[in-house]
Amino acid sequence: MFTSKSLTALAIGLGAIASQAKAEKSTFDSDLTWVSKDSSLPKVVIYNARGTILSASKYGRLDNINYGSGPPVTVDHMIGNVTEVLKVAQLAVVSFPVTGGSAGLNSSLYLNITQHANRHLCTEGSDIAGGIMFHGTNTLEETAFGVDLTLNCSKPFVATGAMRPDTYISPDGRSNFFQAVATAVSPDARDRGGLIAFNDRITSIYYSTKSNANTPDTFRSIEQGNVGAFLGGQPYFYFSGPSYPTGRPHFDVTNTTELPAVVVLYGHRKFSLLSPACFQGANSLNRGLRRLAYVRGCCQWCQAAAELYKQGIPVVTVTRSVTGTGMPGIEKGPVFYASYLQGPQARIMLQLAINAGYTLDEIRNLFEAPLRSAIYAPAPNSEWFAEV
Numbered sequence: 001m002f003t004s005k006s007l008t009a010l011a012i013g014l015g016a017i018a019s020q021a022k023a024e025k026s027t028f029d030s031d032l033t034w035v036s037k038d039s040s041l042p043k044v045v046i047y048n049a050r051g052t053i054l055s056a057s058k059y060g061r062l063d064n065i066n067y068g069s070g071p072p073v074t075v076d077h078m079i080g081n082v083t084e085v086l087k088v089a090q091l092a093v094v095s096f097p098v099t100g101g102s103a104g105l106n107s108s109l110y111l112n113i114t115q116h117a118n119r120h121l122c123t124e125g126s127d128i129a130g131g132i133m134f135h136g137t138n139t140l141e142e143t144a145f146g147v148d149l150t151l152n153c154s155k156p157f158v159a160t161g162a163m164r165p166d167t168y169i170s171p172d173g174r175s176n177f178f179q180a181v182a183t184a185v186s187p188d189a190r191d192r193g194g195l196i197a198f199n200d201r202i203t204s205i206y207y208s209t210k211s212n213a214n215t216p217d218t219f220r221s222i223e224q225g226n227v228g229a230f231l232g233g234q235p236y237f238y239f240s241g242p243s244y245p246t247g248r249p250h251f252d253v254t255n256t257t258e259l260p261a262v263v264v265l266y267g268h269r270k271f272s273l274l275s276p277a278c279f280q281g282a283n284s285l286n287r288g289l290r291r292l293a294y295v296r297g298c299c300q301w302c303q304a305a306a307e308l309y310k311q312g313i314p315v316v317t318v319t320r321s322v323t324g325t326g327m328p329g330i331e332k333g334p335v336f337y338a339s340y341l342q343g344p345q346a347r348i349m350l351q352l353a354i355n356a357g358y359t360l361d362e363i364r365n366l367f368e369a370p371l372r373s374a375i376y377a378p379a380p381n382s383e384w385f386a387e388v
Contacts, residue, residue: 028123032092042129042185048095051136053162053173067165110146122153130156130184148194156189172216191242202228206245223323247370259351309334
């Protein structure tokens with residue numbers, strides 16, 4: 001097994017070739033040190049936001065509940081236990097400060113990651129094949145979605161993590177790590193948007209959600225299906241031609257350090273957008289600015305939403321069902337429908353749109369244009385429905 005020292009020696013052991021490469025570094029890789037057995041292999045950057053994949057337990061090899069109590073696992077340790085990964089790629093690591101569990105993270109993390117990834121992967125002349133991200137699974141889909149909408153090139157960005165700590169009797173993180181790297185170096189992974197490699201499956205970040213709180217088989221694109229699977233450790237894509245998710249936008253966050261706050265409300269019977277609890281939440285999150293509101297669920301709050309709309313505050317609704325979408329009506333009203341996005345993803349897209357200075361109409365089109373085009377634009381429907 002490679003230790004941290006032996007990995008450092010391995011990186012230094014490239015000798016004159018490594019020294020020359022260091023001297024010729026461009027701005028896109030000036031902060032990277034490569035771990036390699038073969039300098040001809042594709043380069044992959046690991047964006048390390050930790051999570052269960054780098055966690056350990058002091059309670060033994062059957063503990064997948066109280067982990068995090070053991071000594072933290074390093075990326076060097078992970079590479080040392082999955083040495084096969086150095087047969088498919090050269091690796092560099094960029095670590096981000098993360099304290100506590102992933103549920104406590106905010107948008108500054110994915111802004112930081114995407115700004116690094118844009119410089120490493122998307123700068124003209126970059127010879128880096130792709131990037132992968134380690135992240136805690138509770139909010140992996142949110143950070144990954146934020147990066148997906150802000151990465152300005154077609155190179156693969158692959159998110160992964162683990163549901164079991166590295167000390168478990170059969171840790172899933174090691175396999176997920178190898179598969180994420182194998183995906184990142186695959187030419188077939190380009191031009192598909194961000195991907196999640198997890199438990200022998202490849203899914204689109206844009207449509208993925210964590211579906212189970214406990215088992216390794218958790219990240220799924222329930223309605224849209226998997227992009228591919230892993231056979232013999234290598235990615236197999238189900239569709240030969242790459243394509244991006246319908247309606248996936250891009251936002252430039254080059255100089256962004258913080259995004260607007262977004263209130264998340266869960267709709268239920270007798271729910272009222274005008275209830276004191278809602279406004280207390282809005283005020284505490286937005287410090288009284290009431291900049292915008294995001295509502296999850298379908299309830300009788302349209303009049304309140306109309307009042308917010310008059311004040312320039314967009315209200316986006318997401319279906320409470322696990323799959324499917326809310327349908328925008330013929331008339332364009334004060335409530336915007338989030339299409340097939342899950343709640344956390346819709347919130348992030350709304351934050352990015354507000355940050356980019358979108359008008360209310362532009363925000364509506366961002367969320368609804370693909371749906372309206374599909375429902376109302378075809379010739380038969382244009383005769384049945386009023387002009388929209």
